[in-house]
Amino acid sequence: MNTVPASLLSAIVTILAILLFFFMGGRVGRLRGKHSILAPATSGHPEFDRAFRIHYNTLEQMVVFLPLLWLATSFYHGIGWLPALFGVVFLIGRILYMQTYMADPQGRGPGVLIGLLANLGLLVLAIIGIVQDWGAVTAT
Amino acid sequence: MNTVPASLLSAIVTILAILLFFFMGGRVGRLRGKHSILAPATSGHPEFDRAFRIHYNTLEQMVVFLPLLWLATSFYHGIGWLPALFGVVFLIGRILYMQTYMADPQGRGPGVLIGLLANLGLLVLAIIGIVQDWGAVTAT
Amino acid sequence: MNTVPASLLSAIVTILAILLFFFMGGRVGRLRGKHSILAPATSGHPEFDRAFRIHYNTLEQMVVFLPLLWLATSFYHGIGWLPALFGVVFLIGRILYMQTYMADPQGRGPGVLIGLLANLGLLVLAIIGIVQDWGAVTAT
Numbered sequence: 001m002n003t004v005p006a007s008l009l010s011a012i013v014t015i016l017a018i019l020l021f022f023f024m025g026g027r028v029g030r031l032r033g034k035h036s037i038l039a040p041a042t043s044g045h046p047e048f049d050r051a052f053r054i055h056y057n058t059l060e061q062m063v064v065f066l067p068l069l070w071l072a073t074s075f076y077h078g079i080g081w082l083p084a085l086f087g088v089v090f091l092i093g094r095i096l097y098m099q100t101y102m103a104d105p106q107g108r109g110p111g112v113l114i115g116l117l118a119n120l121g122l123l124v125l126a127i128i129g130i131v132q133d134w135g136a137v138t139a140t
Numbered sequence: 141m142n143t144v145p146a147s148l149l150s151a152i153v154t155i156l157a158i159l160l161f162f163f164m165g166g167r168v169g170r171l172r173g174k175h176s177i178l179a180p181a182t183s184g185h186p187e188f189d190r191a192f193r194i195h196y197n198t199l200e201q202m203v204v205f206l207p208l209l210w211l212a213t214s215f216y217h218g219i220g221w222l223p224a225l226f227g228v229v230f231l232i233g234r235i236l237y238m239q240t241y242m243a244d245p246q247g248r249g250p251g252v253l254i255g256l257l258a259n260l261g262l263l264v265l266a267i268i269g270i271v272q273d274w275g276a277v278t279a280t
Numbered sequence: 281m282n283t284v285p286a287s288l289l290s291a292i293v294t295i296l297a298i299l300l301f302f303f304m305g306g307r308v309g310r311l312r313g314k315h316s317i318l319a320p321a322t323s324g325h326p327e328f329d330r331a332f333r334i335h336y337n338t339l340e341q342m343v344v345f346l347p348l349l350w351l352a353t354s355f356y357h358g359i360g361w362l363p364a365l366f367g368v369v370f371l372i373g374r375i376l377y378m379q380t381y382m383a384d385p386q387g388r389g390p391g392v393l394i395g396l397l398a399n400l401g402l403l404v405l406a407i408i409g410i411v412q413d414w415g416a417v418t419a420t
Contacts, residue, residue, distance in 0.1 A: 003277060003278070004274070004277050004278070005273075005277065008270060008273050008274060008277065011211055011214075011215060011266070011270050012270060014207055014211060015211070015263070015266060015267065015270070018204050018207060018208060018263070021203070021204060022204065025200060038245065038246070039193060039241075039245040039246070039248065040186075040189045040190050040192070040193035040241075040245055042193070046320075049320045050320050052320070053319060053320035053322070055200070059199070059200055059203060059339070060305060060335070060339055062203040063203060063301070063339060063342040063343060063346070064298050064301060064302065066203070066207055067294055067298060067346055068298060071291055071294060071295070074291075075291060101319075101320075105318065105319040105320055106318070106319070108319065123295070123298070126291070126295060127295065130288065130291050130292060130295070133285075133288050134284070134288060137283055137284050137285065137288065138283065138284070143417055143418070144414070144417050144418070145413075145417065148410060148413050148414060148417065151351055151354075151355060151406070151410050152410060154347055154351060155351070155403070155406060155407065155410070158344050158347060158348060158403070161343070161344060162344065165340060178385065178386070179333060179381075179385040179386070179388065180326075180329045180330050180332070180333035180381075180385055182333070195340070199339070199340055199343060202343040203343060206343070206347055
């Protein structure tokens with residue numbers, strides 16, 4: 001795996017995250033039909049409400065996760081596959097979040113936590129990379 | 141057009157998408173005033189509710205469209221202007237979505253479909269590019 | 281500061297924007313617990329409702345701000361630290377928005393305006409950069 005550039009691995013993770021987000025949005029659409037919830041309403045049946053919140057909570061996560069993934073990929077020059085690995089952990093956390101939330105919103109904790117830890121991991125990698133670049137630039 | 145780099149065309153499409161999103165958000169603000177809907181309320185009049193949902197549905201699309209546009213632009217090395225062309229199709233779909241949704245939310249189908257097809261086109265380009273890069277890297 | 285690449289400064293601003301967004305989301309979570317608002321509900325107490333709208337309005341801003349910041353950073357080749365400076369102005373605007381909105385939603389105007397001006401500044405830089413690149417490409 002060391003021969004594969006970090007950007008290629010992070011591109012694959014980005015595609016997977018987008019497919020997961022597509023899937024969540026598609027479920028909202030199907031449940032809108034199933035429970036006859038007409039747009040522009042965004043609630044009306046507990047099953048729909050859960051699917052809608054899963055989709056939107058993941059929307060909140062996407063604007064944090066994708067920038068952190070690519071900052072880590074661009075600035076961190078250590079172990080090349082580490083940003084993508086944290087990305088896979090994020091995806092696992094989100095899938096767990098989705099499955100547990102649909103069953104019972106109060107069981108969503110572990111999925112939230114795994115996604116948060118993955119984002120914190122990417123944040124640390126990005127900061128390490130930025131600090132190293134800053135040191136290299138100001139030393140010259 | 142072949143002499144213009146793909147990244148420059150995609151940058152223009154990105155600017156246009158952001159301007160469209162700005163416009164949608166601006167309409168939400170104007171209708172908030174017109175119908176005296178005080179923040180933090182996000183509903184209260186059918187016209188406002190439609191404008192609000194158009195804005196937020198496009199927000200969902202932005203976190204999918206912009207990453208796909210730039211993955212296709214960065215990784216697909218075929219016809220340079222193809223990512224930007226799909227981007228223009230996306231914008232046409234969103235404008236149609238906005239216009240039909242304001243008139244009647246149940247008429248939003250065609251606009252949604254065109255935007256979805258544009259995103260699928262970008263997804264295919266991105267995957268082609270990633271697979272080709274992967275092949276080139278692992279072959280060496 | 282001229283020796284520090286623009287991308288490094290914009291990376292730092294991106295990290296700060298993500299940390300601010302994290303903070304806003306964390307407050308929503310804490311107020312959810314404080315006022316016993318069970319998921320998937322997204323309203324139920326004025327304090328929670330304000331924190332929720334601050335978070336989501338900033339979500340709308342993130343999909344505009346981050347692309348504009350990086351388009352300006354990538355395409356504008358004038359004063360290197362100018363995109364990051366507009367980024368800092370955006371952050372100041374959002375912090376002011378958050379503080380005033382929590383106190384009284386009707387006082388949010390100045391924070392909104394400062395953030396908007398920062399985004400407009402980045403938009404102008406991005407367009408200047410794109411036009412210059414376009415001119416350079418088509419002149420050859």
